[in-house]
Amino acid sequence: MIRFFGRDVIGDHRTNLLKSYLNAIFYPEHRCLLCEKPIQSHSHDVLQKMLHLPHLCMTCKNELEVIPLNHCYQCHKPIDPQIPVDKEEPLPIQEGTLLCHDCIDANHALSFNRSAVLYNDFMKENIALYKYRGKESLSQIFSYLLKIAYDYYYKDVDIDFITFVPLHSSRLKERGFNQAEQLASQLSFFTGKPVYSLLQRIKETEKQSKHGKRERLKQIEGAFIMEPLVEVNLQDKNVLLIDDIYTTGATLEECAQTLKGAGVNQVYSLTLTRAV
Structure with a gap:
């Protein structure tokens, strides 16, 4: 385990972050940062470690839902362009972008x-x-x-x-x-x-x-x-x-x-x- 010697600064999150990533690079056995279950290390993980990628198991990775490409330009709310929003079609503001009903007339x-x-159930639980x-x-x-x-x-x-x-x-x-x-x-x-x-x-x-x-x-x-x-x-x-x-x-x-x-x-x- 990597340790920094000298006076610890309470609340210095950047130092704690650096410690975590250095440990991930030099010590191959690690656990998923979300569920804490062990993750098996492989030789091809070297690139991941060099890039300082936090380690997640595949189960947790699959629970993360990215925002779809069709989203409100203003608030990033997902939009299905085929479905009216409150009986009104989303308003195109420029090519490839939309505004949801809440953002059309708002300042x-x-x-x-x-x-x-x-913010799905998985993220709700982990944020809590x-x-x-x-x-x-x-x-x-x-x-x-x-x-x-x-x-x-x-x-x-x-x-x-x-x-x-x-x-x-x-x-x-x-x-x-x-x-x-x-x-x-x-x-x-x-x-x-x-x-x-x-x-x-x-x-x-x-x-x-x-x-x-x-x-x-x-x-x-x-x-x-x-x-x-x-x-x-x-x-x-x-x-x-x-x-x-x-x-x-x-x-x-x-x-x-x-x-x-x-x-x-x-x-x-x-x-x-x-x-x-």
Whole structure:
């Protein structure tokens, strides 16, 4: 097992991530990062180790559902172009892209959202283990899924830096960590883009999963302000906003409005999962 000597820095997720990947490279026996079952190593795994790919068993890999090619350009919701949405056909906005019914007439502070995988029962269970039962090791594979999505969707987008959806102080105290901050920090490790804490949550809200879109919009209004000690120049910058789940987009939209009010040019979002 690889160890780093010297003073440990509590909460340094990048160091922990590096330790995990170095151990995966030099020690062939490993377990699936999701289900923890042993994975048999083969000689052809060398390339995988060199690329720092987190290890998953085939069972878990098959549970991951990527967003289909036919999706809403704005919110990344899957769309079947042959099926009307609420009796209205999705609106083509340019060749090869569509808008879902929710996004046709809406005004968006977000330029667009992209998500790594669908929020199916498998991801719901694993995100719950990560957020509520202290299984922070799952952030290794979650952040790598974000990296794959970033490379695919944002490779040609000019991103200046990364930020994340903050937790209210009471919820942060209860949980012990902010999953969005942890994922953003690890995505920064992969991409080389700096990550900054730009937002502060001043309004404690009920869990958004308990409410529909209209209630979410009302509840989240005014929930965020800019961090008062931010020393980074935001004028005309393009920011990537990170969160774990996109449901209605209400939280991300409110964050984007706050950022744009502070001078940010474009706000994009990248989430681990997309609920449908």
